Amino acid sequence: MEFRQELETGLLKPIGNTESTLKIKEVASKCRLLRTENGLKVDLTYTGPNASKYLQYVEKHREELTNYLLHPDDADLYEWMETSHQTPITLKKHEKEKLILYVNFDPDTMRLMTGIADENITMKLGTPLMDINLKEMTRNQFKLAIYDMLLLADEISIAMNNVELKKMANIEMVKTYLAEIYDRFHEGPLE
Template identity: 75%
Template sequence: MEFTQELDTGLFKMIGNTETSLKIREVAEKCRLVKTEHGIKVEMTYTGPNASKYMQYIEKNKEELTKYLMNPDEADLYEWMETSHQTPITLKKHEKEKLIIYVNYDANTHIAMTGIADENVTMKLGSPLMEINIEELTRDQFKLKIYNMLLLADEIAVLMGNADLRKMANIQIVKTYLSQIYDKYHEKKEDVNIFN
């Protein structure tokens, strides 16, 4: 069982399965935005098993879900914020920190992981930007994953107002380094740099 402490009262509240098992993407797939005279509202289109769980999730996360449905191109950002337990307010606290994008590659498992770290390469913000097995991806899929990861890093940097991280999200070296990993360790080794 998991508990969370409420800030106002100091009391502990049990976190049920609703919060831990549902993810924003799977709830959003069962919803749509409907225009009303008062603005826009989230309407659930799902009536199957566990519909009440989805309704509870919608009630608790109405604002994030609305933003998610209104901005499908920013879906990765909302999912990352959910898994890393970040909000625009908590991200703003990292505005002045010297942050970098780091790459970790395990040659045994072929898992490449990228994340946001401080200068001591200590992972920050609780969740990786990307975690992939390069053996399972074609070169084009790998290339798309890297660009999506850099786009996500840029969106996070913009949200926190961190200029250093924003520069890191645009650097060629991250793309080149990851493509070299792909070339060196992928079974179908190719000599062409995927970014040129």
């Protein structure tokens, strides 16, 4: 956020867009699906501050919100698509690419990040699948994070119709490799 100092008062006033961008999860939590004679309708139940912004979001993203509310287990996929600025159409463009799951681990900071990359280990599609700090996780939390990440990768591969990525999302080696990193570098008690 940028600020401008007013000459008369010396106060700093924010300039530019001061509203935070709405996320699909936040908007969906204030909506419900209603069954009408024409099908399903997204109904915004929120009347608080910035209600007009929520309404604009609903109007612009009605189809995504409907799918999100119909399939709450796909929430991670919709959130990932939103943060990586992908749509079902842009994902389909990667159908024939040879894509892999990319793992980057820094033993100094204990940060582990996974994403989708091409054969040259060039990160694709912008947003990581998983970005965690091993120091802050128990073994069970870590196993759940791997599971969620592989589910997300699988959902992305299905949306892309990418056979290579689908193979990687189901591979046992990924889970084994990540578990070895946890065992080798985590100093806390293992659960």
